[in-house]
Amino acid sequence: MLRKKRLDIYILIMKGDYPMVRNENLELEKEQSRMDHVVSVIDKEIERLAYEYTEKLERQKELLKESSSIKINNSSNEAMWESSGELREFEQNLVIKSNELNQVQNRRAVLEKMQEDPYFGRIDYHNVNEKEEEQIYVGIGSLFDKEENLIVDWRAPISALYYEGNVGDRVKLRFGEHIEAFEVDLKRQFRVRNATITGMIDTDNVMGDPYLLEVLESSSSNLMGPVIATLQKEQNRIVRESTSKNVLIQGVAGSGKTVVMMQKIAYLLYAYRNFLKAEDILLFSPNRIFQAYISQVLPSLGEWDVAGNTFSQFITRRLPSFSLKRSDVGAASSYGAVKGSLPFYDALQRYSRLLKKKHLKFRDIVLHDEVLISKEEIEYYYETIHSQGSLAAKLEILRVQLLQKLEILKEEAVDAEWVDEELQHLSAASMHQFERQTHDITKMEGNIRKEIVAKAFLTVEKKINSQSHIRFLAQYIHFLRVIPQLINLEEFNVSKDDWQEHVKEVVEMLKEKEFSMEDMTAYYALLLQMKGIMQQNSYQYICIDEIQDITPFQLKLLKDLYPRAKYVMAGDLNQNIWQNRLSNQELHQIFKEEEIESHLLLTSYRSTxxxxxxxxxxxxxxxxxxxxxxxxxxxxxxxxxxxxxxxxxxxxxxxxxxxxxxxxxxxxxxxxxxxxxxxxxxxxxxxxxxxxxxxxxxxxxxxxxxxxxxxxxxxxxxxxxxxxxxxxxxxxxxxxxxxxxxxxxxxxxxxxxxxxxxxxxxxxxxxxxxxxxxxxxxxxxxxxxxx
The missing domain is CATH 3.40.50.300 (P-loop containing nucleotide triphosphate hydrolases)
Structure with a gap:
């Protein structure tokens, strides 16, 4: 019976006829009159914000001018601290003003969207304990006019009635620590174009959501469009659930996984706006085409500043000296499966512990084609270091020791022949400058020699600080060559001989400064083991769409980089075209004892x-x-x-x-x-x-x-x-x-x-x-x- 009624609704939509609203013409006139008033309030608010933005911008420009006139006073320690404190205060004010400008701009952007489509739904309801009837209109942002609440943000707790309730339903909603029950008296949906109501229906349990079917029957677009008006009950519950640290949204193709993830991001930014900012969220999409496709979804939900990434963008920014080899589904191989696995990540960590004792690949430290510190000497220093810490900690101690050795070599180099040659080619102007500084010819020559040595050794010092005395690429190749001793390759249907032939292919790629995605990720992970976890943004949320496209190795790397972040993941293992083998078992292994709240969406809204x-x-x-x-x-x-x-x-x-x-x-x-x-x-x-x-x-x-x-x-x-x-x-x-x-x-x-x-x-x-x-x-x- 329900299926037949859905079909009847579908036929009505195809004809352009909609279920009647009681006293439709009169109601439509009232609703349009209200919408006209709301739009006029929006127009005035936009005008006010434009004026406010201009004022704030001018004030920021004035602050910039004032800050440029502040100079650090070095006449005394007290004066220096006072002037630097003044500069820091100006910088803080500039940051505050910049944030205020962004807030005004974002609010204007929301209101400009609301000019054409102020709201999409209306709910009449009453608290079951009080019986007093209330009414709200739901849109992408809130709007007040004096004491009147004209539009309620779709993310507000009371707006859940629109998604959870139908006429006659009793719905329990949580407000902070307490729960209240409401009964829905009317649920009205609007179809709006250019601030004009072109369609209006009152829905109940039997009728379902005719506008949803209308949206689904419409043509596709190069950009994913607004989705809040058609958010379904099961999707809404996932969006508003916020008690779990990590969330996994699984579903069939076209079930709205991406929609739910984007709306969850927008909801989190609203619900925790005092603690969570857009820059605290790292969002991953499967590729840049999809990234462009969904680029307008968050703005349509009232949020602008969440940056999108693909994993390839994320990793290539960290290794800009290398190019990423384009891969194709047909090129997917067992070697990629090995490098994308958790055993491979575990092997890399065991390998790094092994490197604390031996197998590190060093190179000579050279100046003017002469060896300053030989690789054998560096290896000797390394072996004499007794460190209980990590590999990175031991290599840091080595770096400090090499810098100390460099200071000794600097002193010895003052009388070197190459310094004599440099001294002879010094210009007269430079000589006079040193003479004016010292007024002593003997001291002058000593200072010049030290200056020449210091400049020459500066490049060497930089190389030591960047650890260029370690042959990182050779180290990675060595790691690949010993993999048969660290992993049972038979589990991946790879023989030891085939693996060594594959390593030769990797060596050839590296000659062209080119990496596959799996190799680039593993190489970066090895660098982290050797250099230590570099300073990362402390993201509060990592959101990954098409989670099945992320390898277990990549997800484990992200988890180690951002251990305190909460994760929101969406995907469909039926679409695992890369064969990344990311199973539920591996997910729980990566997140260890952390809770993962799983949701499964089976309704397909895309395909027939x-x-x-x-x-x-x-x-x-x-x-x-x-x-x-x-x-x-x-x-x-x-x-x-x-x-x-x-x-x-x-x-x-x-x-x-x-x-x-x-x-x-x-x-x-x-x-x-x-x-x-x-x-x-x-x-x-x-x-x-x-x-x-x-x-x-x-x-x-x-x-x-x-x-x-x-x-x-x-x-x-x-x-x-x-x-x-x-x-x-x-x-x-x-x-x-x-x-x-x-x-x-x-x-x-x-x-x-x-x-x-x-x-x-x-x-x-x-x-x-x-x-x-x-x-x-x-x-x-x-x-x-x-x-």
Whole structure:
């Protein structure tokens, strides 16, 4: 019965008719009048903030001018401390003024968004103990006019009624330490465009959420849009749950994991605004394309300043001297699985303890092509150090000893021949300067010699401070070579001989200053073991989307870098196309005794029942079957060996283009995508190749590998699975790749294979897809593929 009512609502939406509001015309007039008043208040507030911003900016400029006139007085210690204290006070004032400017700007940005869409919902309710009826309107930010609360921020505790309650429900809400119960008397949803109410419905338990279905039936976009109006009950509870230190949000494709994570970030910034700032949050996305796709989500929720990262950005910033080798899904190997594992991280830590005793790779410390301190001498110093601390602590002691040795060498070098040569080539002006300083020729020469030596040794001193006497790259290669003694490689189906051949490939890459992602991460981790944990930002929250794309090694590294941070993680192990082997067991091993609150979302809001019935057959975790809420056509298969294949798919795609739908041709690999490009060229279709994560989606038709399409969605997805493309895929990632490709489709899925005997469709229920000879229904009519 409930399913039939949902279908009736869906039909009403498709027709443009909505469930009636009692006294609709009168109510609509009242609501529009109220919205007009709210917009006028917003306009005035924006105008006031613009004036306030100008005033604060001018004051900041004045402070900058005043601070430039402050000089440190070195005439006495007292004067120096007084003047430096004055400068510090100015600097603190500048920081305060800068923060105030940011707050004003952010508030203006929220209000400017609210000008066009002030609020999306209304709740009438009463406290069950008091019976007095109250009313709130819910939007992305709060708004007051004198004593009246015109709009309540969606993150406020009372706003949970909008997401948790339907008419007649009794909802318990927590306010600080106490809980209150409320009954919902009316729940009204608004559809707003340019501050005009274009649709309005009153909902109850039976009717569900018609606007949600309307949003889901709309076309996709290059940017993920606002999501707070359609946040569902189970999602809202995850967003507002804040008692657990670490949260894991798992779910099927299209279940809103990213939406929930972003809303949780916005909620945390609101609920803990006195203790948590945007710069206290580190957010990871799977790639830069997805990062751009979600870039407007947090601003649409009222938050601007949370910086997004990919792990590749995070690691390359720390090793700027090296370039990152681009990887493809087809290139995923057992070697990468080894380097991404927890045993590999454990091996690195055991190796660092071994380095406290032996195997450290040193190089000579040289000046003017002469050895100042030989690597053998450095090794001797190192072996004589008795330290109970870490490897980094012992190497720090070595650094200090080398600097002390350098001071002795400086004194010995004063009478060296190269100093004589430098002295002879000194300019007359420099000689006169030293003469004026000393008024003594004997002292003058001594000072000049010391100055020459000091300048020459300065470079050496810098190198010692940066520990360039350690051959870090050689040390990493040595670590890789001894891995067979530290790890049982057979567990990864890798032989010792194959591993040593792989190490040779790494050496060749390093000659070009190039690293794979796994090697760059491991090398950075080794540097941390040798140099110590460098000063890090004390992030309070680490938020990781597509957690299955993070290797156990990378997650353990983050955990060691930021041990006090809370972690919010979202992902779907069915989409583990990189085979990173991040299991629940490994998660709990990484977080040890820390609590992880797990949530599982099974409702699919992106794809239709027909698409997910097909895609779920490729899921590696079949118990996590998606529960879609929409229906459309079945997926359709095109056979490339048919003579009219090219014309059939061309006509189908052109009809979709005419409807304004966004279309993605998705391949498991870049090579596979490139092999299909000639078809699109022949069809004279305006399309965009996306082979690099620095590209930005800007065309209606896209050709890209699935590794760059993670998290994205398209009206139409075409999976490219010819025999030539299938050849390069590893069996381990086979299911996850195709599940991920198929679940990118919102409304229609097509699949291109070589013929009816393709390996890809073996074991797949033929009733879940249409064959090339069948008629494929499309919106507004049918397209016979035999034409």
């Amino acid at each position: 029942r027909e698409i997910m019935a097909f895609a779920d057959q490729f899921a590696s975790l079949p118990e996590r079957t998606a529960k879609p809420i929409r229906s459309r056509e079945k997926p359709a298969v095109f056979y490339a060996n048919q003579t009219d294949f090219s014309e059939k798919i061309r006509q189908t795609i052109l009809s979709r283009i005419e409807k304004g739908e966004r279309i993605a041709f998705l391949s498991p690999t870049i090579k596979g995508a490139e092999s299909f490009a000639s078809y699109l060229d022949d069809w004279n279709i305006d399309y965009q190749k996306i082979y690099d994560e620095n590209d930005f989606l800007n065309k209606q038709v896209i050709l890209m590998p699935i590794s760059l399409a993670k998290g994205l969605e398209f009206d139409v997805a075409i999976g490219l699975g010819t025999d030539e493309i299938l050849k390069g895929l590893s069996k381990e990632s086979y299911q996850q790749i195709w599940y991920t490709i198929f679940s990118r489709a919102m409304h229609q899925l097509y699949l291109v294979v070589s013929n009816e005997q393709t390996e890809l469709l073996k074991g797949i229920d033929p009733s879940t897809y249409l064959h090339g000879q069948e008629t494929i229904e499309v919106e507004g009519g049918s397209s016979n593929l035999n034409k």
